[in-house]
Amino acid sequence: MITTRDIAERIGVSVSTVGRALADDPRISEETKGRVRQAASELGYVGNRAARMMRGASSNVVALVIPDIRNSFYSTIAHELSKNMEAEGFQLMLSETDDDRMAELRHLRELSANRVAGVIIVPTARPHSESVKLLRAVPHLQLLRKHPSLGSQWFGVDDHEALRRATAHLVAQGHTRIAYLGGPEELPTGAERLRGFRTALREGGLPDDAGRTELGPPSSVQHGREAVRRLLEAPDAPSALVSGSIQLTLGILEELSRQGVKVPGELSVVGFGDEPGFSWWGPGLTTVGLPIQEMATGCALWLLRRLKTKPSNDGPYTSVSPGSLILRGSTAPPGGRGPSKSA
Structure with a gap:
């Protein structure tokens, strides 16, 4: 050597x-x-960076701690963050928790031992108390999900408004039996998206029983498949459904294709996220678009500024980006045969 x-x-x-x-x-x-x-x-x-760190030098590694790299939202965020960090002399390190608080803790212990410069984290629903202590010792911010124990620096999406608009689109078309497939309420994103769904039903003058919910792991394609099967087999099967995660959307589309369900003739569908294949799936998927590049750039700029200026105290900082409703051909009035022009 x-x-x-x-x-x-x-x-x-x-x-x-x-x-x-x-x-x-x-x-x-x-x-x-x-x-x-x-x-x-x-x-x-x-x-020998390890030797320099023992002498007090800082690391040039920034960690991204996420639930599931298979989710294209997180993989795209990782790509954009990596480019931004590299341009300023930092390297992005990826840690995957699978939404397991103990796996999250193990990753944070290792990252802390290696004195990473900063952490961007999509936290689990209930971070371990030791995870909270470890993050207090390093510059960090929360992405997408916000847990009060982890500080007040957060970059997220207006989940409530995104799902309210998606559901209101179906209500405006005349649907009165609408199902929502989303993550559990213990996750802040899950709670806000469910609240947006229910707000749209209430604003549309529909009774509480007009909406049926299927809540489960948001990163599980299998949960999406199984939830669709249960909904379609029910005697009061919905005429429309809206998804609250990218992975659930993939499961929904797989099961609808497997069963040969006509979309939107038999069922209107609004997805979540905009995967490359969504625009040409069936009639084209109406879906909630996410501001991925905007969020990634914002996270990178905030953390880079924090690492360079080293302020003694971080004040609260919140950045909320709006989602968008991308209208394609997968929604129509009940029994309709083509895409609706309703906004």
């Missing part, structure tokens, strides 16, 4: 001079720094 001594011997300076040059010490001239860096590059020198 190439060491600083090898570089020193290559250009005829002391080992301490090489170390200071690589650390951009102002006591070393720019000419010497240039010679050291060129020699380091030619020899293939890789700095």
Whole structure:
């Protein structure tokens, strides 16, 4: 392995001079720094970051802690964050919790031991008390979900309004039996999306029993499949349904295709998220669009500023981005045969 001594011997300076040059010490001239860096590059020198961290240097690693990388929302966020971080000399590290609070804790312990510069986290429903303590010691912000124990820096979507608009679209078309498939109420996103669904029913003058809910793991495609089967087998099967997560939407579409359900002739569907295939699935899926790039850029800029300025105290910061309703051909009035023009 190439060491600083090898570089020193290559250009005829002391080992301490090489170390200071690589650390951009102002006591070393720019000419010497240039010679050291060129020699380091030619020899293939890789700095020992662990040793520098033991001397108090900070890491250049930012962690993204998410429930499920298979969810395209999170994978796209990771891609955008990685580009933003790399442009400023930071590296993104990914940790996946599967919405397990103990897995979340294990990841945070490891990240803390490696002195990551910052953390962007989509928290589980009930973070462990030790997870809360670990995050207090590192610059961090919450993404999409907001748990009060983890501070007041949060970037999210207006989940209530997104699902209210999606459901109101179906109500305006004349649907009176509408089902909602979403995550559990213990998740803040699940609670807000369910509230938006119920708000639209109430504003549309529909009784409480006009809406049926199927709540379960939001990252489970299987839950989406099984919920659709239960809904279609019920004697009071809905004429429309709206989804509250990307993975549930995938399960819904798979099961509807498997059963040969005509959309929107037999059932109107509003999805969540806008996967590349949603625009050409069946008649084209009407769905809730998510401001992924806007959120990723906002998260990156906030955290980079925090890492560079190192304020003594972080004040509350909240950024709420609106979703959008993308109208395609999967919704129509009950018994309708084509896409509706209703907004």
